[in-house]
Amino acid sequence: MRKPFGRFLLLLFSVALLLSALLPGLAQAEGEPRDKLKVGYVVDRAPVSFTGENGELAGISRYIFDEVAALSGLEFEYVPLPSGSVTYDYLLSEGFDLVTSVEFNEENKHANGIMISNPYFSCRKVIVARPSLKFDLNADLTVAVSTGSQTLRKVLSSLYPHFTLEDYDSLTDCFDAVKYGRADLMIQNQYVVEYWFSKPAYEDLQAIPVLDLDEQLCFSAVVSFDGREGPTPEEGQALIDTLDDAIARLSSNQVDGYTIQALMENQYNLTLSDFFYRYRYPAYALVAAALVILVMAVLLIRQRLRSMEARADAKVKGQFLSTMSHEIRTPLNGLIGLNYLMAQNLDDRERVSGYLRQSTVTAKYLLSLISDVLDMSQLQEGQMTLVSTPMDLDLLISAASAVIRGAMTDKGLDFRVEAQLPFPCVTGDEGRIQQVLMNLLDNARKFTPAGGHVLLKVEQRQADNGDVITRMEVVDDGRGMSQEFQKQVFHTFAQELDTVSKGNQGTGLGLPICRSLAEAMGGSLSFSSQRGKGSSFVFSFPGKPAQLPAAEPAVPAGDKPRILVAEDNDLNREIMQELLEGEGYELELAENGREALELFQRSPVGYFGVILMDLLMPEMDGYQAAAAIRGLNRADAGTVRIIACTANAFSEDRSRALGCGMDDFIPKPINIQDLLQKLTKGDQNA
Numbered sequence: 001m002r003k004p005f006g007r008f009l010l011l012l013f014s015v016a017l018l019l020s021a022l023l024p025g026l027a028q029a030e031g032e033p034r035d036k037l038k039v040g041y042v043v044d045r046a047p048v049s050f051t052g053e054n055g056e057l058a059g060i061s062r063y064i065f066d067e068v069a070a071l072s073g074l075e076f077e078y079v080p081l082p083s084g085s086v087t088y089d090y091l092l093s094e095g096f097d098l099v100t101s102v103e104f105n106e107e108n109k110h111a112n113g114i115m116i117s118n119p120y121f122s123c124r125k126v127i128v129a130r131p132s133l134k135f136d137l138n139a140d141l142t143v144a145v146s147t148g149s150q151t152l153r154k155v156l157s158s159l160y161p162h163f164t165l166e167d168y169d170s171l172t173d174c175f176d177a178v179k180y181g182r183a184d185l186m187i188q189n190q191y192v193v194e195y196w197f198s199k200p201a202y203e204d205l206q207a208i209p210v211l212d213l214d215e216q217l218c219f220s221a222v223v224s225f226d227g228r229e230g231p232t233p234e235e236g237q238a239l240i241d242t243l244d245d246a247i248a249r250l251s252s253n254q255v256d257g258y259t260i261q262a263l264m265e266n267q268y269n270l271t272l273s274d275f276f277y278r279y280r281y282p283a284y285a286l287v288a289a290a291l292v293i294l295v296m297a298v299l300l301i302r303q304r305l306r307s308m309e310a311r312a313d314a315k316v317k318g319q320f321l322s323t324m325s326h327e328i329r330t331p332l333n334g335l336i337g338l339n340y341l342m343a344q345n346l347d348d349r350e351r352v353s354g355y356l357r358q359s360t361v362t363a364k365y366l367l368s369l370i371s372d373v374l375d376m377s378q379l380q381e382g383q384m385t386l387v388s389t390p391m392d393l394d395l396l397i398s399a400a401s402a403v404i405r406g407a408m409t410d411k412g413l414d415f416r417v418e419a420q421l422p423f424p425c426v427t428g429d430e431g432r433i434q435q436v437l438m439n440l441l442d443n444a445r446k447f448t449p450a451g452g453h454v455l456l457k458v459e460q461r462q463a464d465n466g467d468v469i470t471r472m473e474v475v476d477d478g479r480g481m482s483q484e485f486q487k488q489v490f491h492t493f494a495q496e497l498d499t500v501s502k503g504n505q506g507t508g509l510g511l512p513i514c515r516s517l518a519e520a521m522g523g524s525l526s527f528s529s530q531r532g533k534g535s536s537f538v539f540s541f542p543g544k545p546a547q548l549p550a551a552e553p554a555v556p557a558g559d560k561p562r563i564l565v566a567e568d569n570d571l572n573r574e575i576m577q578e579l580l581e582g583e584g585y586e587l588e589l590a591e592n593g594r595e596a597l598e599l600f601q602r603s604p605v606g607y608f609g610v611i612l613m614d615l616l617m618p619e620m621d622g623y624q625a626a627a628a629i630r631g632l633n634r635a636d637a638g639t640v641r642i643i644a645c646t647a648n649a650f651s652e653d654r655s656r657a658l659g660c661g662m663d664d665f666i667p668k669p670i671n672i673q674d675l676l677q678k679l680t681k682g683d684q685n686a
Contacts, residue, residue, distance in 0.1 A: 036077040037097040037239075039065070039219075042148065043080045044171045046195050047266040048121070048217075049101055051080055059266055060191070061100060061217075063258035064120050064250070071246035083170050085147040091222045092230050097239070103151040104216040115223060115236045117243040119216035121255060126193055127208040128178055129185040135208055142166055144174040144183035152187060155213070175202055189215050191263065198268035200278040219243050279340050293669070296647055386520055390546035391430040393421055393470065397458060400434055404441045412450035419458040423468045426543030429521065433541065436514045436525070440474040440537045443510065447535070448478030467542040469523075477534040486529060490515050514539070561609020561679075562586045566596035566625065567645070568617040572668075576612070579672060585679070592617040593625030600629055605636050610679060615646040615657065622646070623660045630661035643678060645670060 041057050042049045052058030057065070057078035069076050079096070091099060102108060104119040129135060142164045145153050153165055166183055168174045175196055177183040185208075193207050221239050224230030231239075270278075338355045345351040401417050408415040437456075444454045457473045481489065490512050511525075518525040523541030563585050567573040577587055590596035593613075597620065600608060611629070615622035626642050644657040647668040654665045664678055 036075040038095055039076045039078050039098045039100060040081040040086070040091065040096045041078055042101045044083065045101065045189065045192050046268075047262055048123075048189060048191055050266075052266075060121065060259050060262040063262055064255065065100070067250060067254065067258070068120065068243065068246045071249050072242050074242065074246075081148075083148070085150065088222075092224065092228065096222045097231070098243075099220045099222065101217050102220040104218040105151065105155070107154065108151065108220075115221040115233065115240050117219040117221075117240050118247050119218045120247050120250065121259075122214055122216045124190045124209065125187050125213040125215050126190050127185050127187055128175070128193055128205055129208060130178065130181070131204065131206050133184055135185075138162075140164065141184040142182075144168050144177040144186040146171055146174050156187070171196075175205070179205060187213070191259075195266075195268055200270070200274045275340065276336070279343060386429040386432060388427045388429060388543075390425055390427055390548050391433075392425055392548055393458075394419070394424045396430060396434055396437075397456070400437050400441065401456065404438065404445065407442075408445055408454060411445060411448075413445065413448055414453045415456075416453075417456045417458075419456075421458065421460055423460050423462070423470075423545050425546045425548050426468045426470065427546050428470075428541060428543045432517050432521070436517055436539050437472055437474075439510045439514050440472075440539060443537075444474050444476040444478065444535070448476045452477050452534075463542070466544070468545055469540055469542055472539045473536060474539075475534065475536045480531045480533050480535055481529040482531050486527075489527065560585050561641075562588070562607060563679075564588050564590065564596060564599060564608045564611045566590040566593060566611065566617065566622065567614045568592055569614075572614075576670075583676060593620030593622055593628075595619075597625050597628050600640075601632065605634055608636075608640055611640060611642045612645050613642055613662065615644055615653065622662075623656060626657070626660045626662050645675075 041061065043051050045059070047059045049057070049059050049061040056062075057080075062078075065076055065078070068074075076098075081099070082090075086099075102116055104116060108114055108116050127135070137160065140162055143156060143166065145156070145165050145167055147167050147169055153167075156163055156165060166177070168177055171188070171192075174183070174186045174188075178186050179202060190207070190209070196202050197205065197207070219240070221236035222231065223233050223236035225233060338359050342352050342355045345355075397417065397419055401415075405415055441454070441456065448454060453476065455473075455475045457475065459471045459473075461469050461471075463469055515525040518539055518541060521541045523539070525537065525539050527535060527537045529535035560583075563580060565573060565576050565580075565587055567576060567589070568591055573589055573591075577589065580587055588599060588608075590599055596611065596613065600611070611626075613622040613626055617625075620628075622644060626644075629640070629642065630637055641664070642662045643664040643666060644654075644662045645666050645668060646653065646657075657665055666675055666678070
């Protein structure tokens with residue numbers, strides 16, 4: 001009995017040894033995760049196959065591939081293929097296992113080295129062409145073909161050998177070639193075409209479903225068939241068999257469901273550039289209206305560049321161009337956006353009225369930007385001319401305070417004025433003094449939070465030479481300035497941004513201009529500031545004690561004079577006509593200086609009371625026309641008021657206009673209230 005029992009123990013021990021050797025390997029095989037298959041996909045075939053917002057494969061293909069992976073037990077890693085023609089060497093060297101969106105046809109099915117699955121998706125192909133194309137398959141047509149669609153090239157070459165096939169790097173290039181007439185047509189998947197037609201840039205193209213061609217897409221296995229290192233054909237065939245089995249288990253209802261779901265989830269979303277393209281014609285109208293401002297800005301930039309080149313300061317030039325580009329583009333972008341919103345809400349009077357108010361504010365900011373650059377340019381070139389006349393400081397301070405008080409109150413600021421003026425009337429450039437004071441007050445408003453305080457304190461003292469020194473101090477308890485920024489506060493374009501000042505537009509030119517003006521007056525502009533506690537700016541200027549001239553008795557206005565408008569720009573002429581006729585003036589219009597001269601010559605003496613004269617016009621400019629009118633031998637040639645209305649706002653332009661016999665000067669864009677005041681003054685003097 002011992003012998004059989006011993007043999008049984010020996011057999012049991014042998015089985016145990018065998019199991020101990022096999023079980024660890026089996027456990028490892030079952031526990032290890034299966035390697036993911038690297039699947040290459042086409043990126044520009046939305047909504048069929050493309051890279052989504054999360055950077056992964058999206059579209060109809062993604063739903064189908066995920067289902068195939070679940071049915072087959074395989075795991076896929078989706079990797080985008082580069083645009084253009086993808087070579088076999090590239091796929092093998094990059095370790096791709098499968099390539100998607102390969103067309104299923106007999107040629108690919110039996111091609112050497114290509115192993116393809118059964119089709120997983122099918123869709124009709126359509127022709128894309130311009131509406132003007134007289135389509136005829138028998139005609140000699142040029143067809144745009146993307147470099148990644150070589151199967152289509154072979155099919156077309158076989159079916160339509162008379163077609164000229166042009167290769168393009170991407171689908172975008174193909175659509176553009178058809179749109180701009182470089183190609184007569186292209187052929188593409190119907191779903192892809194419908195997606196592209198959602199883009200405004202291509203919505204004018206047409207789809208022609210006349211070809212009996214379907215696009216059947218399948219997988220292709222990447223195998224080594226020429227002895228190189230890589231998967232063997234046997235391994236590739238085993239992978240294809242697995243995929244075919246999973247594809248066969250996909251029902252047509254499933255594929256249709258995935259297609260509908262993908263089409264609904266991946267519709268084209270219009271971008272900002274699409275809106276601008278669709279509504280480009282209203283935008284063009286707004287751009288045309290802003291062209292005068294832009295031309296002025298360009299001229300000022302060129303003037304600034306010439307000054308900087310003279311100093312050979314390339315760094316400052318680059319900073320200036322960058323800042324000016326930003327400052328001009330930002331409000332122009334706002335104007336274009338407001339124009340679009342107005343076009344969208346023409347039936348909503350309240351909204352359009354609000355947009356118009358915002359447009360006016362933005363346009364005024366553009367004008368202030370140009371004025372600041374002009375002032376800075378003139379100051380740096382030494383061309384700024386100050387005019388010293390007797391002025392009423394009480395009235396100047398009251399006017400400035402009244403203008404700024406509303407904005408202070410709206411922001412919730414406590415604004416006070418303390419003025420002690422033993423010499424209320426002194427000589428000085430009233431307009432420039434008011435400009436500096438308003439800039440200091442507005443800066444205090446901008447950088448003081450709600451609940452803060454702003455004080456304007458004005459004092460005077462008499463110097464040893466008899467001059468009166470007027471000291472204007474603006475004190476606030478706002479955010480103050482950092483020590484670093486205080487070193488550059490008077491530098492051109494210097495700005496310190498934080499949460500308090502956020503949303504306040506500025507060019508960084510105001511304080512440099514103010515200091516230059518103060519110094520040009522023989523005065524000064526200084527400051528003190530502490531971060532978190534506030535700032536104090538002190539503007540001092542000298543002047544002579546003076547007496548204001550006695551007020552002249554008001555002269556009752558007579559009949560409004562007939563006005564001759566000489567303006568070569570149609571839009572400006574039409575605006576001027578509507579504005580002045582709305583104020584009760586009678587007008588006659590001339591398109592250039594020669595026509596204005598002839599109209600004046602043919603008119604009875606005293607027929608025209610005022611001539612509004614543009615300076616730059618064809619045939620005869622405003623300077624020549626004004627000089628010619630003054631030289632006529634008639635009673636009113638020397639008395640008719642000639643007012644220059646021009647975008648040439650430099651001091652030399654004003655001097656030249658007055659030198660040619662003009663009486664007054666109004667820069668463009670014209671301040672309507674200023675123009676009406678000058679015309680009213682003319683009425684009273686008549």
